[in-house]
Amino acid sequence: MSEKKKILLLTTGGTIASLPGGEGLEPQRSDVMERELEQLRTYYDITVQDVMCLDSSNIRPEEWQFIARHIFEHRAGYDGIVVSHGTDTMAYTASAVTFMLPDIDVPVVFTGSQLPLADMLSDGPDNLRTAFAMAAAGHPGVFLAFDRKVMLGCRAVKVRASGFSAFESVNARYAAQVSNLGLVVDPEVLPRRSGEARLRTDISREVFLLKLTPGLNPAVFDMLGAMGYKGIVIEAFGLGGISFLNKGLRGIRRCIEDGVSIVVTTQCLYDSSDLRVYQVGNKMLELGVIQGRDMTSEAAMTKLMWAIGQGMEPEAISTLFTQNLAGEITA
DSSP states (O other): OOOOEEEEEEEEEEEGGEEETTEEEEOOOOOGGHHHHHTTTEEEEEEEEEEEEHHHHHHHHOHHHHHHHHHHHOOOSSSEEEEEEEOOTTTHHHHHHHHHSTTSSEEEEEEEOOOTSSSSTTSHHHHHHHHHHTTTTTTTTTEEEEEEEEEEEETEEEOOOOSSSSSEETTTTOOOOEEEEEEEEOOTTTTOOOOOOOOOOOOSOOOEEEEEOOTTTTHHHHHHHHHOOOOEEEEBBBBTTOOHHHHHHHHHHHHTTOOOOOEEEESSSSSSTTSSSSSSHHHHHHHOOOOOOOOOHHHHHHEEEEEEEEHHHHHHHHHTTTSSSSSSSOO
16 A cells, blocks of 8 residues: 655645624634545545635735745655645646745645535535545645636636536646546646746735726826836737827826836737737837736736745846746736
C-alpha cells in the first residue's frame, strides 16, 4: 500500500464552511468541515490550518498577501496545498496568488462551494475531493477546482451566482477534469516552471477597473489621475472599442504622460482584445495603451497591481504584459 500524500488544507471561511446565523450564512472555522475531512483522511494525510474566517467579499489585497505568504512559508513537507475560499472573489485571490508565487514548486488548489457543507445537498464534498486529487497529483502551479473541473487560477472566472458550475476557464482549456478514468490532467495547460520558487507579495492597491459604457464622461480619467491611481484596466467593447475620441484620448494621454499604466481588455468573456483592428484602437496604441489580449479582467487587474507593486516603470509593465508568466495569456 502506497504512502498517503501529505496535503495542507488552509481555510479562509466562505460558504463551504458557513452555518446559518441570525442574519444569514456566517463563515465558521474548519470544525464544520470535519465530517468530510474524516472521509478524505482515508486517502490523504491531512493537516488543517485556519488562516482566516471571512466572507470572500471581505477578502482584500492584504488577505491575498497573507495567504500567499502562508502558502510559501508552510509548503515544506507537503505534497500539495488546498485553500478553501468563498466563491465571490476566489478568482481574484487565485489570480493574485499566482503572480505572488512565481515558479511555486507544489500544487496550490483553491476551492469552495455554492452550498455549505452542512447542507445535505452541498456541492462542497465533490469540490474538495477534486481539489485534493489535484493537490496530490504532483503538478506545481496555482489552480482552482470546481464542479469536477480544474483550471488555472489566472484563467478562472465566476460565471454563475447559484449554479454548481460556478466557474469557467476563460480562453484556456481545463488543466484537469474528473471522469470515469479519474482525474485526467491536460499536461499542455500546466504552467511551466523556469526557476526556483519565490515569494513576491508587494502589490499596489492604486489600480482601478473601469467598465466602459456608451456615453461615459471621459473626464473620469482626469479624476482617476487626480486620485492617485497608478494603473487603470479598461473593459472596452468588443475587440477593444472605445466610445470616444478627442476628449477621451486627451484624458488617456494625460494619464499616460503622468506615468499611469492603462491596460485595455474586452467586456466579451471569450476571445481577445485587439486594438489594431479599428482606428480608435490604433490611436490608443500610439498613446502607449497596453493590450490585455485574452486575459480575464481578474488576471489583468491583479497582474497590473502586482507589477506596480514590484516597482516596475510603465515601460517595463508594458513589456511584462506581452509575457506569459503562468498561463494568463495565450502566447
